[in-house]
Amino acid sequence: MWIYEKKLEYPVRVHKTDPRMAKFLTAQYGGPDSELSAAVRYLTQRYTMPTNKAKALLTDIGTEELAHWEIIATMIYQLLKDMTAEQMRREGLGDHFAEHDRAVYPADAAGVPWTAAYIQATGDPVTDLHEDMAAEQKARTTYEHLIRLTDDPGIKDTLRFLREREVVHFQRFGEALDDIQEEMTGKKIF
Amino acid sequence: MDPKQAQLLREIQQLEFVAVELTLFLDTHPGEQEPLNDYNLVTNHLNQLKAHYEKMYGPLAVYGFSPMEYPWRWTDGPWPWETTHY
Ligand SMILES: [Fe+2]
Numbered sequence: 001m002w003i004y005e006k007k008l009e010y011p012v013r014v015h016k017t018d019p020r021m022a023k024f025l026t027a028q029y030g031g032p033d034s035e036l037s038a039a040v041r042y043l044t045q046r047y048t049m050p051t052n053k054a055k056a057l058l059t060d061i062g063t064e065e066l067a068h069w070e071i072i073a074t075m076i077y078q079l080l081k082d083m084t085a086e087q088m089r090r091e092g093l094g095d096h097f098a099e100h101d102r103a104v105y106p107a108d109a110a111g112v113p114w115t116a117a118y119i120q121a122t123g124d125p126v127t128d129l130h131e132d133m134a135a136e137q138k139a140r141t142t143y144e145h146l147i148r149l150t151d152d153p154g155i156k157d158t159l160r161f162l163r164e165r166e167v168v169h170f171q172r173f174g175e176a177l178d179d180i181q182e183e184m185t186g187k188k189i190f
Numbered sequence: 191m192d193p194k195q196a197q198l199l200r201e202i203q204q205l206e207f208v209a210v211e212l213t214l215f216l217d218t219h220p221g222e223q224e225p226l227n228d229y230n231l232v233t234n235h236l237n238q239l240k241a242h243y244e245k246m247y248g249p250l251a252v253y254g255f256s257p258m259e260y261p262w263r264w265t266d267g268p269w270p271w272e273t274t275h276y
Contacts, residue, residue: 005250006251006264007270011203012271012274070271078274168211168214175218176217176218
């Protein structure tokens with residue numbers, strides 16, 4: 001069971017209209033290393049984790065990723081909501097308008113729809129946690145690219161928060177992996 | 191959104207962020223006492239602020255999360271994606 005809270009995890013402040021930035025931000029809404037991929041990946045892998053710590057961590061990080069997915073959607077929604085068809089066409093979003101109007105849609109920055117092929121669940125916890133750590137690094141890198149693509153201080157601030165979360169998630173996954181590997185080898189190294 | 195509501199919401203976001211961060215930390219360090227104390231401290235404060243917010247501005251959650259006053263205000267806007275500058 002999940003409970004929805006009628007608030008964002010972190011504020012979104014969009015100061016100016018910039019439809020191109022909305023298109024770039026979809027990288028994190030429906031791209032390979034997006035918040036959607038992160039949430040589905042962790043909430044899927046958790047079922048076959050061998051330790052309770054890993055089950056808890058994947059549940060809780062997967063849930064936080066859904067909150068990040070909502071933050072990205074909010075930025076895209078606000079960047080597009082006052083655009084006309086003509087403006088969107090001029091700014092290179094005519095293809096988006098043709099299929100989605102000003103709706104938020106899970107595709108990558110080039111318009112390729114989200115697919116479960118972006119994620120894995122191998123049933124091997126060591127393999128899955130390595131994928132998760134790599135995914136956090138890829139998301140961090142994507143956020144760094146996105147920060148360089150805008151000069152809106154509000155968008156930059158929210159993206160910096162999201163980037164920082166990827167660093168923390170990477171750290172926690174590393175600890176869960178160490179814990180599983182110690183248990184597998186049967187010896188604790190401190 | 192009026193500035194008072196925005197201010198209270200911002201305080202809730204800040205406290206809940208601490209709770210999220212401590213949750214993830216405790217998932218991989220369940221034996222540690224000090225972060226657990228912090229978690230309880232933040233949780234108490236957060237629940238107080240949420241109860242106050244809900245009384246003033248309507249529910250933050252449904253499904254039995256907290257009691258509701260008449261009329262049903264869950265359907266009131268703005269929704270989180272519609273609010274800016276808070
Ligand atoms: Fe993450």
